Amino acid sequence: PAFIFFIFGLPLIRKALREQKELAYLLLLGAMAFFALYVQILSGWAMESRFIALFLIPTLPIAGFGVEAVLKYVSRKFGWKQPVILLLLGIFLIAPGVYKELKASSDHNIILKKIGEAIARKERGARAVQIAGTLRRMQLVHFYANLPYQGAPCFDSSLWLKPRDTSALEKAIDQGIEYFVYDEGNWSSQDLVTIEKKKGIFFETVQTWETPGFGKVRLLRIKRE
Known part of the structure; x- marks a missing residue:
């Protein structure tokens, strides 16, 4: 505008x-x-x-x-009067951006909640779960995934990875993470194949979501040999 x-x-x-x-x-x-x-x-x-x-x-x-x-x-x-006009112009300029930001934030939080709930259904609170990924506010995934758990595990900020930072993901796998949130905007399938061969693991797809903001998002469970 x-x-x-x-x-x-x-x-x-x-x-x-x-x-x-x-x-x-x-x-x-x-x-x-x-x-x-x-x-x-x-x-x-x-x-x-x-x-x-x-x-x-x-x-x-x-x-x-x-x-x-x-x-x-x-x-x-x-x-x-000029103050009234300025107020209307301010609303005209700010309103579209605010609406877009709120909608994007809402969509973002919804997908993070769905991912966390998918993990919670699978684990059923049997243990504290650690999840790595690149999406903004990964701590929400951690929160919903561990909601049924009796304790209160803290989110490890080192598990919020940079895009295509395979070395950081490998380190997280060595630390024993159970899940990885893959989004096609920040990772490629070849990244996963390379890590599987290098670490002797297998990324098992638990669930997939099609999102307007991130493209295809997959919840992957790390299966160790």
């Missing part, structure tokens, strides 16, 4: 430059950042979203001009 303010602000750049010549420096930085991002995309055909900040930060005055233009237009058209 914020891009709209850039559109409204573009026609005001020339006038602003006449009044505030120092803006030319920021616009030059923005143009150079845009060119650098363009070259990055052409060379690697990929770009992290955080890189866009290099372009956005120096060009924020353009968005500011756009906000000012919208304020004047709405105030003139509807006769609203």
